Amino acid sequence: MATIHDTQVAPQDVEAFGNRLLEMMTGASLAMMISIGHRTGLFDVLAGESPLTSYQTADKAGLNERYVREWLGAMVTGRVIDYDSETQTYQLPDAHAALLTRAATPENMAATMQWFAVLGQVEDRIVDCFHNGGGVHYSHYSRFHEVMAEESAQTVVAALHDHILPLVPDLGDRLQEGIDVMDVGCGAGRALNLLAETFPSSRFVGVDFSEEAIEMGRQLARDRGLTNTEFIVRDAAQLGETVRFDLITAFDAIHDQIDPAAVLAGIRQALRRDGVFLMQDIAASSHLHENLESPIAPLLYTISCMHCMSVSLANDGAGLGTCWGEELAQEMLRDAGFGEIALHHLDHDIMNTYYVARQG
Numbered sequence: 001m002a003t004i005h006d007t008q009v010a011p012q013d014v015e016a017f018g019n020r021l022l023e024m025m026t027g028a029s030l031a032m033m034i035s036i037g038h039r040t041g042l043f044d045v046l047a048g049e050s051p052l053t054s055y056q057t058a059d060k061a062g063l064n065e066r067y068v069r070e071w072l073g074a075m076v077t078g079r080v081i082d083y084d085s086e087t088q089t090y091q092l093p094d095a096h097a098a099l100l101t102r103a104a105t106p107e108n109m110a111a112t113m114q115w116f117a118v119l120g121q122v123e124d125r126i127v128d129c130f131h132n133g134g135g136v137h138y139s140h141y142s143r144f145h146e147v148m149a150e151e152s153a154q155t156v157v158a159a160l161h162d163h164i165l166p167l168v169p170d171l172g173d174r175l176q177e178g179i180d181v182m183d184v185g186c187g188a189g190r191a192l193n194l195l196a197e198t199f200p201s202s203r204f205v206g207v208d209f210s211e212e213a214i215e216m217g218r219q220l221a222r223d224r225g226l227t228n229t230e231f232i233v234r235d236a237a238q239l240g241e242t243v244r245f246d247l248i249t250a251f252d253a254i255h256d257q258i259d260p261a262a263v264l265a266g267i268r269q270a271l272r273r274d275g276v277f278l279m280q281d282i283a284a285s286s287h288l289h290e291n292l293e294s295p296i297a298p299l300l301y302t303i304s305c306m307h308c309m310s311v312s313l314a315n316d317g318a319g320l321g322t323c324w325g326e327e328l329a330q331e332m333l334r335d336a337g338f339g340e341i342a343l344h345h346l347d348h349d350i351m352n353t354y355y356v357a358r359q360g
């Protein structure tokens with residue numbers, strides 16, 4: 001028995017936890033390297049290839065061989081990439097390529113690994129918040145909107161037609177006929193632009209307070225030659241719209257608001273009498289103990305602490321946090337005047353709950 005703070009501790013318990021900590025270090029290291037593999041295109045060039053040397057790999061990707069070889073070292077010892085020591089060649093197994101390449105979208109988990117480096121940028125600021133309160137402004141997270149757009153391409157855009165729109169009966173038909181749609185916290189506007197392209201008779205407004213994100217949305221609309229979209233830089237707490245929209249969407253955009261109650265009330269006010277609010281937000285319970293079995297709960301609380309809660313608190317906001325949860329979400333929707341609320345979970349998306357809310 002070891003003794004810590006006058007308490008007897010079983011050595012096997014210490015060893016077991018030590019092993020878990022080691023696994024965490026390995027996982028954290030590989031997450032960072034997988035993110036780099038994604039950004040440099042290394043997984044894409046290795047996918048479907050016969051075994052390559054580090055020189056061939058670097059050449060094919062247009063990268064520096066010494067860095068590529070070190071990255072391969074992490075990938076091989078992490079059992080992500082296979083290595084033949086005789087020929088000194090590397091190969092990405094097809095089963096791994098199925099989860100690590102751009103061709104694998106929407107299953108590409110390498111894109112999601114980018115979050116750790118994005119969040120790591122603000123660690124000093126977050127530590128300061130632990131001491132002094134406050135938060136970290138959106139502007140301190142470089143690449144946020146770029147990585148978010150990739151995430152959105154996987155969770156929202158790829159599933160929009162087959163899974164998300166069918167959650168609202170007849171919505172496809174109404175969009176075909178021509179309705180007014182607003183996306184609140186639209187980010188880089190990939191979902192909105194896809195809707196606009198598919199339903200040319202409908203009119204689409206994207207609102208976000210980030211100039212950078214709105215410019216990305218406008219650019220995409222220009223690239224696609226769309227004339228039925230409008231992107232507006234605006235605080236979602238001051239939508240200032242009355243009975244104008246048939247459909248309002250918010251994809252992953254309510255929990256990190258400064259004043260989420262005002263945003264929800266503004267959305268309700270902006271909807272026509274038979275309008276629908278379709279909200280995608282994080283799948284969690286409002287009660288910590290009920291999140292214990294969720295395999296992604298530590299990730300959710302981490303993203304919350306390092307971003308979602310913090311960006312809200314930076315403006316003296318509500319700081320709901322990523323795991324505000326289904327219970328509180330429904331309560332806030334009711335308080336905003338939505339009398340009819342249905343919750344849906346989609347097989348492809350363990351991260352989110354989909355709410356279909358009407359005035360009722």
Ligand SMILES: C[S@@+](CC[C@H](N)C(=O)[O-])C[C@H]1O[C@@H](n2cnc3c(N)ncnc32)[C@H](O)[C@@H]1O
Pocket residue numbers: 138148149151152156184185186187188207208209210213234235236237250251252253256257258
């Ligand atoms: C997590 S991102 C989601 C973006 C997009 N809906 C998507 O799925 O890719 C949240 C978005 O809400 C926007 N946002 C946060 N607070 C806002 C506010 N007060 N007014 C308008 N937009 C806001 C952010 O700029 C960001 O683009």
